[in-house]
Amino acid sequence: ALHRVKSQRRYEDPLFEVAKQVRSQAQVLCFDEFQVVHITDAMILKRLFEFLFSFGAIVVATSNRPPVDLYKGGLNRQRFLPFIDLLLDSCEVFHIETHKDYRLSKMAANSHGLYFVRERPQEEILKQMLGLTQGEQPEPGVVQVAMGRELQVPLMAKGVAQFAFADLCEAAMGTPDFLAVARNFHTVFLSRIPELTDMQQFPNEIRRFIDLVDVLYEKHVRVIFDAAAPPFRLLGITATTANFEELRQAIQKKFPTVQAFFEALQPFLLESEKSISQDADAAINRENWVKGAHLTVGVSTEAALQVFEKIDVQSKGILPLDAIRSGLYFHMLNFDVTRPTEKNVFLFQGRPATLGSPKAVGYELFNEGGSSGAQDIQFAYVRTVSRIRDMISTSYLEDHQKIFKLQDLRLFGVPTPPA
Known part of the structure; x- marks a missing residue:
């Protein structure tokens, strides 16, 4: 204006x-x-x-x-x-003291084939597109932006489009262009996304990517991501994620499984008279966890404390050991190139059968740091990764089906919800 x-x-x-x-x-x-x-x-x-x-x-x-x-x-x-x-x-200022990310709190363990950490052949992407367009061949096209401007679309058909990262984030694009994408397509394949960890080297590209995700998320567009790194490494690693990774690596250096690590924590448990190989309710308090994890596997007390507090979202000061396992599961789902399954030996071998199906418990991505413009950028990073995680969740996909009146979740391995 x-x-x-x-x-x-x-x-x-x-x-x-x-x-x-x-x-x-x-x-x-x-x-x-x-x-x-x-x-x-x-x-x-x-x-x-x-x-x-x-x-x-x-x-x-x-x-x-x-x-x-x-x-x-x-x-x-x-x-x-x-x-x-x-x-x-x-203005009246209200201080809302919370770092809770409600998008992560509802994360499903599965990404349902919407986030790929490798460069897929174009034939594979095209096959997936054809499934969504009922066989109509995607072709190059254009959509109107504003004031006579047009946006070139590499491939499009029946509300489905494919763009490479360079098409939208390396060119002189902005919010009006991204809104045009959201207006015209209910599903977007976004391919060849590089690692975006260097704000000094790629400031404009990263800002455009953040804006693009914001627009597509707000308009509830379904996005299939093909990226060079998993979600929690795509825009750099937050302090929280680094703490979880430190714990994971410390456990793996000393024990073949998480269950073996838990058994080594026996002296620090609240119910130490029980055998944790059979007890599904074995729990540990904050102080004993920090001390036990540090002495057992050598993880820093700061990392152990941060992991505990990120999982203990209700601030009870006590956690079931399986909640820690579930936090590690969520971390590995979003940090590892090869995502773990419910059959992962390190995570689940020896797990008490009484616990039922393994689950992933999301942790907060808030990135601690000094008060500066750089932290504002980190907040934007965290919000973007959180939104990407939400966009590949079951709840987001089911909402997308209702908004666009579609019934194609079976193509992503998700049962179609009742109408």
């Missing part, structure tokens, strides 16, 4: 005119994941919000940091401080 108003050259203050136009269309403005990463944006926001508030607009925003920490550590931040004062004067 600002660029359009400036191009008309009819207004003394384009920001004033933009604010007036926005206010004429809405009284309440909502911003999700509000952040400031550049001083130019900061200066524009200050004046824009001054006008909006003067026109009586109501602003509701969520952010990963309180107003006083916005743009913390940024260049020329002192010029941004008046905007923080404006927010504090005009």
